[in-house]
Amino acid sequence: MRNIRFVVSYDGTHYSGFQTQPSGNTVQDQLEKAILKLTGETVKVTSSGRTDAGVHARAQVCNFHTDSRIPVERWSMALNSRLPSDIVVRSADEVPETFHARKSAKRKTYSYFIRCSKFHDVFERAYQYHHPGHLDIAAMKDAITAIVGEHDFTSFCSVHTELESKVRTIYEAAIEHIPDAGDLPETSGVLKITVTGNGFLYNMVRIIVGTLIEIGEGKRPAAEMRAILEARDRSRAGPTAMAHGLMLWSVEY
Amino acid sequence: MRNIRFVVSYDGTHYSGFQTQPSGNTVQDQLEKAILKLTGETVKVTSSGRTDAGVHARAQVCNFHTDSRIPVERWSMALNSRLPSDIVVRSADEVPETFHARKSAKRKTYSYFIRCSKFHDVFERAYQYHHPGHLDIAAMKDAITAIVGEHDFTSFCSVHTELESKVRTIYEAAIEHIPDAGDLPETSGVLKITVTGNGFLYNMVRIIVGTLIEIGEGKRPAAEMRAILEARDRSRAGPTAMAHGLMLWSVEY
Structure with a gap:
């Protein structure tokens, strides 16, 4: 075969x-x-x-x-x-016969797109979560560094998950601000949140993003990200961000 | 009021x-x-x-x-x-009371997007015309210069148009090749065709693009663009390119 x-x-x-x-x-x-x-x-x-x-x-x-x-x-x-x-x-x-798309994967990268402006972008509406209010991007960039490394991600995993281990390694996590061309009124830009790891738990990226948004909104301090991670308690993290902003970007073998 | x-x-x-x-x-x-x-x-x-x-x-x-x-x-x-x-x-x-969105407009810009690669881009499929074959971009860039200036655009106007004058002025016309990031197989890039004028006839940009595509495909030489324009005959130009690749980019007053 x-x-x-x-x-x-x-x-x-x-x-x-x-x-x-x-x-x-x-x-x-x-x-x-x-x-x-x-x-x-x-x-x-x-x-x-x-x-x-x-x-x-x-x-x-x-x-x-x-x-x-x-x-x-x-x-x-x-x-x-x-x-x-x-x-x-x-x-x-x-x-080769031994290749398995899931088991052979070494690194996976997900990207989450947040449209930051008063109104959503008509042409990207299916691929961007629209956030009309202010976001403190510096605080979000600070917070996301906490997830890099090998951690138990129980806090950032759906409670509907039965898994032996919730330990995963995040190799890279970054937030890029892509400003609009700026020739039109009422625009600002897009935040692209990119996370690369050896594997991801159920809803993991979306819960990380939901928590980062709360930090960006000033509802929590950036330093709380590390405390949430260490708590190993889903109820400590923010909500699960909407699905349509998330994209599996690439898989490396 | x-x-x-x-x-x-x-x-x-x-x-x-x-x-x-x-x-x-x-x-x-x-x-x-x-x-x-x-x-x-x-x-x-x-x-x-x-x-x-x-x-x-x-x-x-x-x-x-x-x-x-x-x-x-x-x-x-x-x-x-x-x-x-x-x-x-x-x-x-x-x-002011006298402002009229159509009559007061000084310059309008349209952009047409052509996806050049073996397969279409899933996320841009509603906004890009997909052309899987080779296009001679240099020939298309050469040809588009012919439309700049004041011309009778009868050749690039739907025959279903009853208008006193088919003379319009094109201020700028350019083709930009936007290459893909290049980290994935089977990709190439997008052609963005941008035309700015004082007004446009019915189907004018789409017929210009349809003709440029035939030039890009090598079906006509680039020099024919000027001859088509001078002929003032719709039947001399290429087909009307598909609607979904076209976007009204901006209007200046």
Whole structure:
């Protein structure tokens, strides 16, 4: 059997997340349907990790096993012609039998986009969380440094998670302020919050962002981020930020 | 009566263009509905010019007359809370009685976006025309210079237009190649075609772009652009490029 890896972008707006579930239309369902149409085979597509309902992916990585003899350079085009326009396979290659999109992943990067201005951006409304009020960006930049390193992220994990270990390593965490061109009134910019780690717990990035927003709003001091982390208590952190601002940016192997 | 001017962004995907028409949901209808809800007045909103079905606007300028005494700084917020999320009023101000969004406009700028890569960009799919094949950008840049200046644009105007004069002045016309970040496979970049003029005929930018694409594809030499213009014959130009790549960028007064 061949093991095919592919990189896929998707707009998560209309999906109940990546992973197949009893109710709801998922990205995995669409990919498996396209492969079935192309090859006649019912396969299971494995991703680097599920994304929640409404979360997007710029470069999700997946793999599946197949007996199909379609040349590897034809997979992208052949799948794209069978996929809806909000899912695009960007590339495909053949990998060793042992490659597993989730287990082989070394680093994953998520980005969260916050539109900071009085009104939302019409053209980015599906990919940016709109925050009309003032945010203290310096305080948020200060706070985010607390999560870098190996930590127990229980405080930043949905309570609906049953996992042996909630220890993860964050390699990088940064906030970039991208100002608007400035030629139009009533604009300010976008905050891009980027977090790279060896793995992420359920809702982890969204709870980190929800907490950072409260710090940016002045509801909590920046120094509290470290205390929240050390508390290992979900109730100490802020709310789960909305799904549509989050994007799985890249996965490294 | 007060004369209120406002700047509005809209995603044209789901509208039958800007201007009210017997069949179809238009941006003007939505704006007038929001003003009616807010003030109880039935007004006529005038824009700098209609945009076709599916065409977007980053900064369309409009005005309307009202007896409402709502302070000018409250109009944007008040209208936005009554508008669908694909239309956003960015700012509003009070202008002299004589101001007319169309007649007072001095210069208008349109931008057309072409995605040049094997596959479309999921996140920009509503705002970029996807061209998977090779385009000779140098030839397109050469050709577009022909339209700068005062010309009779009959060749670049829909035949369904009854107008006294098809003479317009183009002040600037340029093509910018915006390359992708380059960290992902199978990408290339976006062509942003920008045209600034004192006015535009029906479908004019889209026919110019359709002709430039044929030049980029090598179907016509770059030098033909000038000959097409001089012919004053719509049948000499290329096809009308798709609406969704076009955006009214700005209007100057």
